[in-house]
Amino acid sequence: MQTVQTILEKHRVSDSLAQAIHCVLDCSKEISVLLQKGAMAGVLGSAENENVQGETQKKLDVISNDLLKERLAECPVVAGIASEEEDLPVAANEDGQYLVIYDPLDGSSNIDINVTVGTIFSILPSRGEDPSKEATYLQNGRQQVAAGYVLYGPATMLVMSTGKGVDIFTLDPTSNEFVLTQEQVQITPSTKEFAINMSNQRFWAEPVQTYVSDLLAGEEGPLAKRYNMRWIAAMVAEVHRILNRGGIFMYPWDNREPNKPGKLRLMYEGNPMSMLVEQAGGLSVNGEINIMDIEPEKIHQRVPVFLGSKEEVEKALSYHKA
Numbered sequence: 001m002q003t004v005q006t007i008l009e010k011h012r013v014s015d016s017l018a019q020a021i022h023c024v025l026d027c028s029k030e031i032s033v034l035l036q037k038g039a040m041a042g043v044l045g046s047a048e049n050e051n052v053q054g055e056t057q058k059k060l061d062v063i064s065n066d067l068l069k070e071r072l073a074e075c076p077v078v079a080g081i082a083s084e085e086e087d088l089p090v091a092a093n094e095d096g097q098y099l100v101i102y103d104p105l106d107g108s109s110n111i112d113i114n115v116t117v118g119t120i121f122s123i124l125p126s127r128g129e130d131p132s133k134e135a136t137y138l139q140n141g142r143q144q145v146a147a148g149y150v151l152y153g154p155a156t157m158l159v160m161s162t163g164k165g166v167d168i169f170t171l172d173p174t175s176n177e178f179v180l181t182q183e184q185v186q187i188t189p190s191t192k193e194f195a196i197n198m199s200n201q202r203f204w205a206e207p208v209q210t211y212v213s214d215l216l217a218g219e220e221g222p223l224a225k226r227y228n229m230r231w232i233a234a235m236v237a238e239v240h241r242i243l244n245r246g247g248i249f250m251y252p253w254d255n256r257e258p259n260k261p262g263k264l265r266l267m268y269e270g271n272p273m274s275m276l277v278e279q280a281g282g283l284s285v286n287g288e289i290n291i292m293d294i295e296p297e298k299i300h301q302r303v304p305v306f307l308g309s310k311e312e313v314e315k316a317l318s319y320h321k322a
């Protein structure tokens with residue numbers, strides 16, 4: 001049986017980074033228990049507040065955020081944290097070497113209907129800079145020393161990279177350990193499956209309109225393929241499907257709120273998922289460049305996302321370039 005620790009040692013990950021990862025995973029195990037208890041633990045439904053992005057928070061958004069914030073503040077290697085659900089970054093330990101950035105609960109609209117959600121995390125070096133300042137966190141995705149997500153589905157799974165490929169673990173409910181179940185996953189380069197929220201079709205820009213209408217045109221269309229569509233409304237679940245059987249996931253810019261570059265967030269969702277996708281041989285772009293090459297200007301910055309099977313993402317990109 002290979003555990004997370006076995007794989008971290010195999011990849012020669014430093015003890016301090018391993019500790020930061022274990023701190024995140026300990027929280028995820030608690031979140032998993034709360035999700036399994038659901039209504040019995042009184043954790044379903046909406047909270048009273050809105051987050052900094054103007055979204056109504058679910059109780060579990062708040063509970064998982066607080067859990068991660070409190071535990072990571074006690075994790076000696078963590079210098080600071082930034083969360084999708086916190087207005088500002090939070091300083092943790094003076095001697096900490098890492099910044100942990102997270103989306104505590106991704107796919108919040110699925111919580112109350114018992115459908116897959118997840119916790120996404122990204123770990124950056126602290127570089128000795130002030131962890132209470134936003135600027136300290138504004139590093140591009142290439143600086144990530146680890147990234148991953150914990151998926152709370154029929155099984156609780158961990159998908160993680162420390163820059164040496166992507167490994168998948170399953171939480172064994174008996175031992176409460178994440179056990180390696182897929183080593184070094186690779187995304188198939190071509191696909192016949194796409195994921196996009198079609199209800200936003202009329203709001204998309206022209207390149208996305210054309211690309212998706214070509215996908216829908218099937219064998220008779222210019223792409224000469226019949227495509228299937230999926231939409232789980234949780235990026236963690238879409239990325240998980242793509243890692244396992246290929247596909248393209250898109251959340252493009254749209255003109256519902258024209259001055260926002262998209263719905264998803266660069267630091268909490270875009271960068272960690274891009275690291276996993278690239279480490280598994282896929283591609284992740286914003287329609288112009290690789291997401292991890294974007295220099296962030298704000299911690300809560302949004303980003304358009306096109307990620308997954310390399311050849312399909314290149315195709316989507318070619319519509320933008322045209």
Ligand SMILES: O=P(O)(O)OC[C@H]1O[C@](O)(COP(=O)(O)O)[C@@H](O)[C@@H]1O
Binds near residue numbers: 084106108235263264
């Ligand atoms: O409401 P939509 O358009 O289906 O959006 C779903 C997308 O929003 C998200 O749920 C945003 O994440 P949060 O749940 O963390 O806010 C993504 O996981 C998902 O891909």
Ligand SMILES: [Mg+2]
Binds near residue numbers: 105106107235
């Ligand atoms: Mg999210």
Ligand SMILES: [Mg+2]
Binds near residue numbers: 105
């Ligand atoms: Mg979230």
